[in-house]
Amino acid sequence: MTMLSVEGLAVSRGGLPVLENIGFTLEAGHALVLRGPNGIGKTTLLRTLAGLQPALAGTVSMPPESMAYAAHSDGLKSTLTVRENMTFWASVYATHDIEPALDRMNLRNLDHRAAHSLSAGQKRRLGLARLLVTGRPIWVLDEPTVSLDTASVALFAEAVRGHLSTGGAALIATHIDLGLEEARVLDLAPFKAKPPEEGGMQGAFDEAFL
Template identity: 90%
Template sequence: MSMLSVEGLAVSRGGLPVLENLSFSLDAGHALVLRGPNGVGKTTLLRTLAGLQPSLAGTVSMPPESMAYAAHSDGLKSTLTVRENLGFWASVYATNDIEPALERMNLQSLETRPAHSLSAGQKRRLGLARLLVTGRPIWVLDEPTVSLDTASVALFAEAVRGHLAGGGAALIATHIDLGLNEASVLDLTPFKAKTPEEGGMQGAFDEAFL
């Protein structure tokens, strides 16, 4: 069953089209890994899907309130403890049990530590643990393994496998092989937008000044 459907999508960065004519679907129980060189538009695409910026064209279809988005920021309150941070996010998403998230991301021994005292890798693990308390079936992740050591990458990959096994789905921009048998790869390079001189779309920013 398709949880996320994208048809003819075009997205822009700084008023300039970066991707166009992009179509794909994401089914329950599956992950889709985005690949492509730096600057191709992976982050721009994910921000557009998350509703943080408008698209230039195309449609995005998914059930309402179904997406959890994790970008480069860990989204932590520095003065709150690990447990308090997860409790805060659980209250935002109206979920209750944070214990599985603490266990899955190996945070039990750190639960009384304030976030500002954590290492970069520990903060990242806590930021990713937020996904486990959202209750959202679609995870959209932008380079989620930044600052993680090998053991923590394995923890995260196992968390994704558990999410998929429970009927969830994940869209992940990463250069790391997470070893997910449930994942397919989408190379964004063929969807790189042409410049206006090459017959491509005119950016919304440019159109405002024409």
């Protein structure tokens, strides 16, 4: 079953087109890894898919309310405890059961610590544990393994596998090997947008002022 399909998508950053003609489909139970050099537009593409910015052209189709987005920053409140942070996101997504997520990301013995006293890797694990309580089928992850050690990367790969095995899908932008051999890889370099003077797409004129 196709969960996410993208056709002829063009995205822009700061009014300049960065990627064009992107097309792919993502089926339930599969993961797609996005690769490409810095600045190619991986984050921009993911933000566009998450609905944080409008696409320049093309269509994105997926079931409504099906996407969970995880950005570079984890969106943690440093003065709240691990448990409070998780409980908040669980009630926003109306799922309420945070215990399995705490166990899966190995946060059980940290759950009463304030988030500011966690290490960078532990924060990241908490940020990824948030995905588990969203209950959304499509995960859109931007550099999920930044500051994780190898054990935690394995933990994360395991969590993604568990998610895929229950009919979920994942779209992951990353530079490192996640240990997800079954994931398809999409290199974004061929989709780089042509500059406007070579006949490429024009960005919206007012975009630079917004």
